[in-house]
Amino acid sequence: MFIEISPKDIVDIILVASLLYYIFRLMRESRSLNIFIGIMVFILVWLFVSQILEMRLLGSILDKLVSVGVLAIIVLFQEEIRKFLYSLGAHQRFGAFMKLFVNKHASDTPDMSTIMPIVMACMNMARQKVGALIVIERGVSLDDIVATGDTIDSNINQRLIENIFFKNSPLHDGAMVIRKRRICAAGCILPVAHDQNIPKELGLRHRAALGISQDSDAIAIVCSEESGRISVAIKGEFRLRLSAEKLEAILTEELLVRK
Numbered sequence: 001m002f003i004e005i006s007p008k009d010i011v012d013i014i015l016v017a018s019l020l021y022y023i024f025r026l027m028r029e030s031r032s033l034n035i036f037i038g039i040m041v042f043i044l045v046w047l048f049v050s051q052i053l054e055m056r057l058l059g060s061i062l063d064k065l066v067s068v069g070v071l072a073i074i075v076l077f078q079e080e081i082r083k084f085l086y087s088l089g090a091h092q093r094f095g096a097f098m099k100l101f102v103n104k105h106a107s108d109t110p111d112m113s114t115i116m117p118i119v120m121a122c123m124n125m126a127r128q129k130v131g132a133l134i135v136i137e138r139g140v141s142l143d144d145i146v147a148t149g150d151t152i153d154s155n156i157n158q159r160l161i162e163n164i165f166f167k168n169s170p171l172h173d174g175a176m177v178i179r180k181r182r183i184c185a186a187g188c189i190l191p192v193a194h195d196q197n198i199p200k201e202l203g204l205r206h207r208a209a210l211g212i213s214q215d216s217d218a219i220a221i222v223c224s225e226e227s228g229r230i231s232v233a234i235k236g237e238f239r240l241r242l243s244a245e246k247l248e249a250i251l252t253e254e255l256l257v258r259k
């Protein structure tokens with residue numbers, strides 16, 4: 001008995017292999033690899049029992065488990081599924097395609113008058129070792145994050161930024177969100193990154209910056225209260241120990257050049 005393999009089957013196999021490899025990588029990064037291996041073993045046992053050995057009783061029990069299993073997988077891996085779908089949607093080619101449908105007005109997008117007060121404030125706060133966390137919203141809406149803090153809706157002003165993060169200010173705890181050309185909210189709570197490879201000296205403020213940069217396309221700037229250093233998190237990557245010039249260059253590149 002010969003099995004006929006058409007070019008379509010080869011493409012099918014390559015696609016399934018790529019999907020499995022992608023899921024494997026995602027699981028490895030999120031430390032859920034053992035669950036993934038467990039599911040693969042279960043699927044192999046199920047195929048062996050019900051398709052090859054054709055054991056009807058055990059096969060029917062496993063069939064039932066498989067049908068419920070899809071729901072269980074969605075619940076168990078909701079974070080990974082979110083990340084997967086987000087990374088798919090955030091892919092550069094899809095992003096360029098979506099831009100065709102998004103009509104941005106010039107006044108909606110940040111300009112140099114957005115960037116400079118942030119850079120100057122960060123420089124001063126870092127020098128005085130004032131802790132700060134500033135998130136600049138881009139394409140992905142941060143409405144859910146803004147809802148956790150206090151609405152401000154003000155022009156972007158260096159002294160106001162410094163004032164908000166001043167130690168005794170009621171809004172100094174948490175993150176400030178910048179939307180378009182305005183300070184939108186302060187005292188916001190961000191999702192915290194759980195990566196294990198983050199240097200030990202970086203605490204919750206830095207983890208929160210990394211977390212929001214993994215979950216969205218926002219730019220998160222951190223001024224460290226402990227070391228007086230400025231860092232930026234973009235797309236899940238940290239750029240540490242930045243000078244004011246470097247911070248300005250990064251923000252200009254990300255907000256004005258690439259948009």
Ligand SMILES: Nc1ncnc2c1ncn2[C@@H]1O[C@H](COP(=O)(O)OP(=O)(O)OP(=O)(O)O)[C@@H](O)[C@H]1O
Binds near residue numbers: 132
């Ligand atoms: N999930 C979060 N969302 C927003 N802000 C947070 C979050 N978690 C912590 N923070 C802020 O970080 C502060 C605690 O910072 P912590 O010292 O743990 O971090 P760090 O990364 O070591 O920063 P630093 O170098 O400034 O000390 C909190 O007081 C709070 O303002």
